Amino acid sequence: MELIFQNAWLVPLFPFLASILLGLGLFFFPNSIKKFRRICSFISILFLSLAMLLSFQLCWQQITGSSIHRYLWSWVLYKNLVLEIGYLLDPLTSIMLVLVTTVAVMVMIYSDSYMFYDEGYIIFFCYLSLFTASMLGLVLSPNLIQVYIFWELVGMCSYLLIGFWFTRPSAANACQKAFVTNRIGDFGLLLGILGFYWITGSFDFQQLSKRFFELLSYNQINLVFATFCALFLFLGPIAKSAQFPLHIWLPDAMEGPTPISALIHAATMVAAGIFLIARMFPLFQMLPFVMSIISWTGAITALLGATIALAQKDLKKV
Numbered sequence: 001m002e003l004i005f006q007n008a009w010l011v012p013l014f015p016f017l018a019s020i021l022l023g024l025g026l027f028f029f030p031n032s033i034k035k036f037r038r039i040c041s042f043i044s045i046l047f048l049s050l051a052m053l054l055s056f057q058l059c060w061q062q063i064t065g066s067s068i069h070r071y072l073w074s075w076v077l078y079k080n081l082v083l084e085i086g087y088l089l090d091p092l093t094s095i096m097l098v099l100v101t102t103v104a105v106m107v108m109i110y111s112d113s114y115m116f117y118d119e120g121y122i123i124f125f126c127y128l129s130l131f132t133a134s135m136l137g138l139v140l141s142p143n144l145i146q147v148y149i150f151w152e153l154v155g156m157c158s159y160l161l162i163g164f165w166f167t168r169p170s171a172a173n174a175c176q177k178a179f180v181t182n183r184i185g186d187f188g189l190l191l192g193i194l195g196f197y198w199i200t201g202s203f204d205f206q207q208l209s210k211r212f213f214e215l216l217s218y219n220q221i222n223l224v225f226a227t228f229c230a231l232f233l234f235l236g237p238i239a240k241s242a243q244f245p246l247h248i249w250l251p252d253a254m255e256g257p258t259p260i261s262a263l264i265h266a267a268t269m270v271a272a273g274i275f276l277i278a279r280m281f282p283l284f285q286m287l288p289f290v291m292s293i294i295s296w297t298g299a300i301t302a303l304l305g306a307t308i309a310l311a312q313k314d315l316k317k318v
Contacts, residue, residue: 009071023126058089088142115259155183158178205280227290237277240270
């Protein structure tokens with residue numbers, strides 16, 4: 001079973017390879033590849049199905065009591081600065097892997113018929129595979145730096161997919177609105193990450209919470225500064241999950257193809273913000289004011305979303 005955990009990096013690699021293959025085919029053979037539409041969609045669905053099966057296996061191992069696994073490799077070594085890349089496998093990761101891959105496979109199967117007569121059929125599957133790979137990479141990330149890299153990739157893919165029919169002014173405006181709104185949240189996320197590194201000297205999730213608790217126990221932390229860092233970091237999930245007050249991009253984002261509304265806004269991209277909050281929960285719970293802000297933001301968003309839905313005539317926007 002150790003071999004399965006060591007090869008967990010294959011989960012995001014499969015959809016990434018599918019995206020690369022379709023992209024290269026479209027770049028070098030733009031005319032002839034259009035004759036093989038079904039083959040292109042089959043490649044995307046097949047590779048993602050392999051990732052889904054591996055995700056289910058990893059999830060089953062966690063359910064049956066397997067220990068948490070971390071695999072890290074040194075990326076940057078400069079004086080006291082050490083940046084590592086790798087992946088973390090725990091119950092939260094395994095649940096998210098199953099959620100993302102399952103929904104993505106269902107969406108791709110539906111998209112095969114929904115987008116078949118669209119001129120951008122192949123590039124649509126290329127974007128879709130890249131988005132899924134980015135989301136899976138985010139879920140597996142063991143530290144904040146790696147999360148931020150995949151966080152931005154998810155945002156880029158969202159921009160491309162929402163504005164897929166960019167010849168329509170409403171779609172072009174919607175993708176720009178989503179991009180700009182998410183940049184506000186991402187800037188706050190970056191400030192929060194740098195702030196916590198300043199406090200603890202680590203980007204790693206496990207080390208971050210442990211060192212923060214130790215410093216807090218000895219009163220070596222400025223609570224006001226730590227609270228601001230946590231709130232800045234929370235701006236990222238607010239924007240990505242369309243929480244109040246950065247929820248304004250989500251209704252307009254329905255201008256994208258219907259499969260994108262299902263993949264991005266129902267199950268995966270919006271869940272990225274919730275995932276980050278869950279991952280950072282051991283740290284957030286040491287800051288009661290921040291926990292209150294998170295609770296009130298969620299409550300206001302739920303109430304606001306429900307009341308806005310009462311006046312919506314477009315079913316997708318509901």
